[in-house]
Amino acid sequence: MAAASPSVFLLMVNGQVESAQFPEHDDLYCKYCFVYGQDWAPTAGLEEGISQITSKSLDARRALVWNFPIDVTFKSTNPYGWPQIVLSVYGPDVFGNDVVRGYGAVHVPFSPGRTAVCENVCSRHKRTVPMFVPESTSKLQKFTSWFMGRRPEYTDPKVVAQGEGREVTRVRSQGFVTLLFNVVTKDMRKLGYDTGPPDTQGVSGHSPPQGLPT
Amino acid sequence: MITTAASWFEKTSLESQVLLLTWAMAEVHVIGQIMGATGFSESSLFCKWGVHTGAAWKLLSGVREGQTQVDTPQIGDMAYWSHPIDLHFATKGLQGWPRLHLQVWSQDSFGRCQLEGYGFCHVPSSPGTHQLDCPTWRPLGSWREQLARAFVGGGPQLLHGDAIYSGADRYRLHTAAGGTVHLELGLLLRHFDRYGVEC
Numbered sequence A: 001m002a003a004a005s006p007s008v009f010l011l012m013v014n015g016q017v018e019s020a021q022f023p024e025h026d027d028l029y030c031k032y033c034f035v036y037g038q039d040w041a042p043t044a045g046l047e048e049g050i051s052q053i054t055s056k057s058l059d060a061r062r063a064l065v066w067n068f069p070i071d072v073t074f075k076s077t078n079p080y081g082w083p084q085i086v087l088s089v090y091g092p093d094v095f096g097n098d099v100v101r102g103y104g105a106v107h108v109p110f111s112p113g114r115t116a117v118c119e120n121v122c123s124r125h126k127r128t129v130p131m132f133v134p135e136s137t138s139k140l141q142k143f144t145s146w147f148m149g150r151r152p153e154y155t156d157p158k159v160v161a162q163g164e165g166r167e168v169t170r171v172r173s174q175g176f177v178t179l180l181f182n183v184v185t186k187d188m189r190k191l192g193y194d195t196g197p198p199d200t201q202g203v204s205g206h207s208p209p210q211g212l213p214t
Numbered sequence B: 001m002i003t004t005a006a007s008w009f010e011k012t013s014l015e016s017q018v019l020l021l022t023w024a025m026a027e028v029h030v031i032g033q034i035m036g037a038t039g040f041s042e043s044s045l046f047c048k049w050g051v052h053t054g055a056a057w058k059l060l061s062g063v064r065e066g067q068t069q070v071d072t073p074q075i076g077d078m079a080y081w082s083h084p085i086d087l088h089f090a091t092k093g094l095q096g097w098p099r100l101h102l103q104v105w106s107q108d109s110f111g112r113c114q115l116e117g118y119g120f121c122h123v124p125s126s127p128g129t130h131q132l133d134c135p136t137w138r139p140l141g142s143w144r145e146q147l148a149r150a151f152v153g154g155g156p157q158l159l160h161g162d163a164i165y166s167g168a169d170r171y172r173l174h175t176a177a178g179g180t181v182h183l184e185l186g187l188l189l190r191h192f193d194r195y196g197v198e199c
Helices: A139-148 A157-161 B002-011 B014-024 B143-151
Strands: A009-021 A029-035 A040-045 A048-050 A064-076 A084-092 A098-107 A121-134 A170-186 B026-038 B045-052 B057-061 B065-067 B070-073 B079-091 B099-107 B113-122 B128-139 B175-190
Touching (some): A009 A029, A098 A170, A098 B079, B045 B079
Antiparallel strands (some): A009 A170, B026 B079, B026 B175, B057 B079, B113 B128
C-alpha cells in the first residue's frame, strides 16, 4: 500500500471486559463478539471470547470482576458499519441451569485526538453497557420458563447490534457491564476523516444508578 | 447548464452516483446509540425515531428511521434501549443539517401503546463523541381529554410528524413536559476542510 495515498484505514482495539453490576444475580460469565459492516474485516486478534465464571466479592462492594482481555484489529475502507462489541452474560438459576442474564452492545469508540508527531492517534475510554434480557409476554410463560430453566433468549446475540427487528422485542434491563477500551487508528486522517478533538478524560457513557458499585 | 448536469447525474447508475458523490462531496457519519430514557411516568417504554435532512443531503448507507425495543427496567428508572444508529450522508451544503426526531411511547401489560412524548435534537456539528439529552413534550388536550387519558389512556397525538422538528405550526399547540431521552452520538466528518468548513 503506497504511503502517499492509502485506501484502507486500520482500527486497533484493545482493552478489557472489566466488571459487572447485577444486584440480583451471581456466578456469572460473559461472552463477547464483534459485529461490523460489510466493508470491515478483522486482520488480527480474536473476534470472540468467553470469560471465566466470577462470583460477587465478600466485601461491602459485592463486585463482579472479570478483567477479561480484548484485543482485535480491523481494516476498512468506510466507517459505515463501525464495529460494535456484543456482550452476553450467563449464570445459573436456582435449579442449576445456565440461563442468560443480559445482552448488551456498544460501538467501539472513535479515537479522537492527535499528536503533533505522528498520524496515528490514540485514546482511552470507559463504557458502561446496560444489559437486558428478553421477557415473556404472559405470566404463565414466565412461570414455565422459570420452572423449566428455559428462559427466552436470542438465537443469535448479534441481533442486539442491529436496529431492524427490535421493535417486536420486550426486554427487561437488569444490570451493567463496564468495559475499558484503548483505540488506535491509522490513516484515517490521510483519507480525509476528522474524528474530533482529543478526549483525555477517558470516562464516558452512563454510570449505573446510585447504590451500585461503580 | 446546471439543470442538464443534474439530469445527467440522475440518469447514471446508482454505483456511479455513489462514486461521484463520495469523491466530490463532503461526508458525514453519525455512529452511536439511542441509550434510553428517564423521567417518564410509565416504565415500559419504546421509542420511534427518524432522521430528517434538507434537500442537499443524501443518505448513502443506513436506515433513516426505526423503532427500539420495549424495555422495563428492574434497576433504577432509566429504560435502556441501546439502539444502534449508523448513518452515512453525503452533502452539498450545510442547510438542513440532520435532525433526529423521537416519539416515546409506553406499552402496558395488555399490549396497548400510549404516547408519552415527542422530541427532536440536531445531530451534533462537531466531530467526536457527544452525550445528548433530548427533552420531550406531549400535547395536552382539553380537560376532558386529560381526564380520559388518566383513566382510560390514549390522549391527543400529532397528525403530522413534522411538527416535532419544525417550528411552523407550533403556536397552535398546548403541551406538557415528558421525560428525557439520552443519546450518545459520534460524528465523523470527511472532506469538510476541503470546502473550507470549520467544525
